[in-house]
Each structure stands twice: as structure tokens, then as C-alpha cells.
Amino acid sequence: MNTSQYTPVLLRSRPDRDYKKLDTHLAYGGMRAVRRALRMKPEEVVETVKKASLRGRGGAGFPTGMKWSFVPKRHDKPVYVTVNADEGEPGTFKDRYFLENDPFPVLEGTIITSYAVGCHTAYIYIRGEFFKGIRVMEDAIKQLYKRGYLGKNILGSGFSLDIYVQPGAGAYVCGEETGLLESIEGKPGRPRNKPPFPAVVGLFGGPTIINNVETMADVRLIFDLGAEKFLSMGLPKDGGPKIYGISGHVVKPGLYEAPMGTNLKSLIYDYAGGIRNGKQLKAVIPGGLSTPVLKPDEIDISMDFDSVRAAGSMMGSGGIIVMDEDTCLPEVLKRVTAFYHHESCGQCTPCREGTSWMDRIMDKIIAGKGEKGDIDQMLRVAKQIMGKTICALGDAAAMPVIGFLTKYREEFEAYIENGGCSH
Amino acid sequence: MTIAFSEEAEAKIKEYEKRYPTKRGALIPVLKLAQKEFGYISQDVMRLVAERLGLPESAVINTATFYTMLYKEPVGKFHIQVCTNVSCYLNGSDMIVDAVREKLGINMGETTPDGMFSLEGVQCLAACGNAPAMQVNEDYYESLTPEKVVKIIDELKQKGGDQ
Numbered sequence A: 001m002n003t004s005q006y007t008p009v010l011l012r013s014r015p016d017r018d019y020k021k022l023d024t025h026l027a028y029g030g031m032r033a034v035r036r037a038l039r040m041k042p043e044e045v046v047e048t049v050k051k052a053s054l055r056g057r058g059g060a061g062f063p064t065g066m067k068w069s070f071v072p073k074r075h076d077k078p079v080y081v082t083v084n085a086d087e088g089e090p091g092t093f094k095d096r097y098f099l100e101n102d103p104f105p106v107l108e109g110t111i112i113t114s115y116a117v118g119c120h121t122a123y124i125y126i127r128g129e130f131f132k133g134i135r136v137m138e139d140a141i142k143q144l145y146k147r148g149y150l151g152k153n154i155l156g157s158g159f160s161l162d163i164y165v166q167p168g169a170g171a172y173v174c175g176e177e178t179g180l181l182e183s184i185e186g187k188p189g190r191p192r193n194k195p196p197f198p199a200v201v202g203l204f205g206g207p208t209i210i211n212n213v214e215t216m217a218d219v220r221l222i223f224d225l226g227a228e229k230f231l232s233m234g235l236p237k238d239g240g241p242k243i244y245g246i247s248g249h250v251v252k253p254g255l256y257e258a259p260m261g262t263n264l265k266s267l268i269y270d271y272a273g274g275i276r277n278g279k280q281l282k283a284v285i286p287g288g289l290s291t292p293v294l295k296p297d298e299i300d301i302s303m304d305f306d307s308v309r310a311a312g313s314m315m316g317s318g319g320i321i322v323m324d325e326d327t328c329l330p331e332v333l334k335r336v337t338a339f340y341h342h343e344s345c346g347q348c349t350p351c352r353e354g355t356s357w358m359d360r361i362m363d364k365i366i367a368g369k370g371e372k373g374d375i376d377q378m379l380r381v382a383k384q385i386m387g388k389t390i391c392a393l394g395d396a397a398a399m400p401v402i403g404f405l406t407k408y409r410e411e412f413e414a415y416i417e418n419g420g421c422s423h
Numbered sequence B: 001m002t003i004a005f006s007e008e009a010e011a012k013i014k015e016y017e018k019r020y021p022t023k024r025g026a027l028i029p030v031l032k033l034a035q036k037e038f039g040y041i042s043q044d045v046m047r048l049v050a051e052r053l054g055l056p057e058s059a060v061i062n063t064a065t066f067y068t069m070l071y072k073e074p075v076g077k078f079h080i081q082v083c084t085n086v087s088c089y090l091n092g093s094d095m096i097v098d099a100v101r102e103k104l105g106i107n108m109g110e111t112t113p114d115g116m117f118s119l120e121g122v123q124c125l126a127a128c129g130n131a132p133a134m135q136v137n138e139d140y141y142e143s144l145t146p147e148k149v150v151k152i153i154d155e156l157k158q159k160g161g162d163q
């Protein structure tokens, strides 16, 4: 397959162009999308995004235009837009690219989104570890104010908007949309019960739209290229290009932009150059750590939200982790359980106790003290978490455990039997 | 001990306060600023922040203790945070941790006696395409090898000694 037929429109950064400068951005079609959107009525903007079949890139794939239309027509509190730049799902590293290298498409998307839903204050919630991303974003926002793209009466349209960078402070759960809102309000990032959904009652009690960084860059593309063109770059129910991040045992790990629905096997073998050192493939996590693992004979699938779900996993963030034949899967699963145990906010008993329990069992297995019943015990605990928690972190912790233990049960049994991996 | 915000910090706090419709909104940016000023978030710092923003001390404690990047204990001048999650593990993060431990003679969660370096294992830094990775204070170091790590620490030592 020839992967070079496709010219990236999102991952456009190149060494000779500094897209962190507004002038560079303007020289390559920058702010055209904002100008176009501001000439439309807000409802037309929402309709255009619906027509483009954009689905949110934060993990759940929720239709973006539909989400925006949930903001009530009448409300007495201000409407807010928050951009989710908390990128912390292991295996995911696409949003950081925009924050550090190409901030303006994200900000254009934020301006367009805010205009569409009648918001005058937007926050970009950036993961605390991203010091560079925070600096670049703050500087980009300053440049936009200076040139009249932010502040009062943007480009004479009568529309006003302030955008602020909100720094995170180290808590993965703040990537969950309501945890994020709590954090902006200055509280611990413990997710809220839903309903009410944030589009109705969100930040400081006002209707709030939360969208991922890549989603924002896609919103800009829709108004830059046109909804038809955007739609045609992906699938009818899942429009546009997608950024796939490929890591682990591949020849060329990195970010790859490709049409939504590109084949997973092709992404691994054609784009990322296949498995390193001529090894065989053992397992693939298709969309970030929480998505159930796929076996080598399960990866001939289209990477879009519906197809991966039909294959029993999820496309999630599109962060693909590839493991070769020598990988010790119990060691991998130990990192999975440690992560969710560490990140559980603790307010739901099944999640707090379950993640801790699964992690303790994995500790025991890794220490060579595993027992026969441990696998079934972990499966029971995982299933007790599923669907019984306030936020999706609980399910996210349970799904990979169930995936690994059912698909690679023999390897876990052998590990318990021998007190380690054989290689 | 009485501590106070610098004039620059005070100017920033005023700016933060304008961004939110509630007093508490400014809390996390102000705590981060306080950490920059005072090194870590001690009891005294929490009290100062509570007073300055007009918040109950319990609200400040509640928030400060939730977030891992708000240090409640002092960390080294160079705080080394090695990613130990899956993509880095698959690319040899164990060897990176070992290299730091050997070079500095400290374990995870410890600080060198001179207060120069501390070591911590952290979750995914979103650097999976260039794994293994680590962060030292505000800077990322990617595509690491044990040799590179030793060199980086030597350079930091030089820098630390110069200051």
C-alpha cells in the first residue's frame, strides 16, 4: 500500500515553518475558518458540523454537532466552552503535538465552537505536566488578542470572546469531563453524577460544552475545507481525518494522520513499518490503555468508532500500543492495574476497592506468589466494577483486565505456574 | 513563620481572580504559583493562599491534597520523573529507572542528601512515540537510553552547581 498518497492537513508541522507564530499560520490559510463561521448564523455553524459527521476525538466518539445542540435555548447563566487538553490516557500523545507545535487550529476551533453555542468565556484545560504546551498556548492566545481575533467584537462581528489557559495539577481523572469542570472551579477533580449533563448544567452552573483538542482542530478544518470535503475524508457516519498514535514495538513509532477508518493492520505494518527486529506480533491495544486488547487475527479492521466497537474493543483516543511476541503480558497488565489504582478518585466503592484489589492481585502474581484462583478472582472483581460507577474510569479499569485475562489466559496461568515469563 | 507573595506573584493573582466568577476558581492557578514561589505547598502556604483568596482553609487543603503535582513535601532541585507506563515499559523504562538509581544512589520517592535530585516514577507523559521518556522539572527528555540518562544527570549537576 502507498501511504504517501495522503497529504496531512492536521499534522502539517514542518521544520521550516513555525506555526506557533500567527503570521505563519495566516500565510497558510490561517483564520479563514473563523472568518467564514462568523459570517454564518450560530445555528448554521452547528448544522454545518452535523453535516460533516464529526465525532469527538476525546475517546467516546460522540457526535459533536449534536452535543452542541443540547445547550438550552434559554438559560440564565453564562454558557462556557472548555477544551479538554488533559491528555493522560496511556498510549495517547496526539494533543500534545498541537499544544506544542500548532496551537492556532485548536484556538480557531474554540472560537468557532464558542460562537456556535453563544459562549463568551472559554478555558483550555491543559495537563499540568505540559509546561511547554501551556507556554505556547498562552503565547498564541496573546497573539490573537493583539490582532483582534479575541476580545471584544472580534473582526467587527459583534461577537466577543475571552480564552484562558487553565493548568491542570496532576490527576488523570480531570480528563473526565465533569472532573475537569470541578478542577476549573478550584475543587478536587472528582467527577459529578449525570444527569444533569454539562451541556445543561456545567461549569459554574452554566451550560457547558467540553471538547477534545483534536476535535477543535477538526472543527476548524470543517470551515476551512467545507463540510462536504471534510466528510469525504472519512466515513459517512464518522467524517474527517484521524490522528493515530502508534507506539510500542513498531519500526517507526509516532503520529500518523490518515482517513478515518484506515485499516488497523495497515496502520501498524504500512504506516509504522511493522514489528521491530523481525519479530511476530502478539497483542495490540487499539485506542489507549482502557481499550480491550486485540489478538493478531483480530486487527484486520477499520479504525473508526463503530467498527472497533463491533470487534469487541474501542477506538478510544486512537493511541495504538503494539506488543511483540517477547512481551510479558502479566508485566503489562501490572502497569495497567497500577495506573487505574493510582488514578481512581475514590468516591465510588466499586472503583476504589476494585482497582486496589486488582492491583494487589497483580502485585502478588508478579512477585511469583500467584495462585490458581487469582485469574477468576480478578475477573469477578472487574465485572463488579462495570456499570456501577459515577464516571467511566471504573469501566476503563475493568475492561482491559477482562480483555487480557480472557484472551491470553494461558499466558497468565503459565506465569502463575512458573512464577514468571518464560523468556 | 510568616511568608508573603512577591509583587509579581500578587499581580498575577489579581489577573487570575478576574478569570472566574467565583473566588475558588483561582485556587489551582494560585497554588501552582505559590509552589513556584515557595518550593512546595506547606501548611503555611495553604494558610497564606486561603487568606489571600478569602477561602476557608479546609477548601484549600481539600484541593491541594488531591493533586499530585502540588507537592506537600519538598522535592529535589531537579525532580526526575520517569514514565513507567506501558509504552515506555515496552521500550525499556526499567533500565532508565535503574540508570537513575545507580547514578544517584537513590530509590523511587527519595531525594539525594544534598537536596539536588529526587526520583519519582510517573504515569504516561504523552510521549509514547518517543519512548522511553522522563520529565525533569518543566522539561521533557525523550527517546532515552541509560547512557543518555547519565549524561543528562551530569549536565544537570553542572547546572545545579553553577547556581
Ligand SMILES: Cc1cc2nc3c(=O)[nH]c(=O)nc-3n(C[C@H](O)[C@H](O)[C@H](O)COP(=O)(O)O)c2cc1C
Binding pocket: A055, A056, A057, A058, A059, A060, A061, A062, A064, A084, A085, A086, A087, A088, A089, A172, A173, A174, A175, A176, A177, A178, A210, A211, A212, A213, A215, A391, A392, A393, A396
Ligand atoms: C477517566 C477519563 C479520562 C478522560 N481523559 C480525557 C482526556 O484526557 N482528554 C479528552 O479529550 N477526553 C478525555 N476523556 C473523555 C471526556 O470525558 C469527554 O468525553 C471528552 O473530552 C469529550 O470531547 P469530545 O466530544 O470532543 O470527544 C476522559 C474520560 C474519562 C472517563
Ligand code: SF4
Binding pocket: A173, A190, A191, A343, A344, A345, A346, A347, A348, A349, A351, A352, A389, A390, A391, A392, A393, A394, A395
Ligand atoms: S468511577 Fe472511579 S474515578 Fe470515576 S468517580 Fe467513581 S471512584 Fe472516581
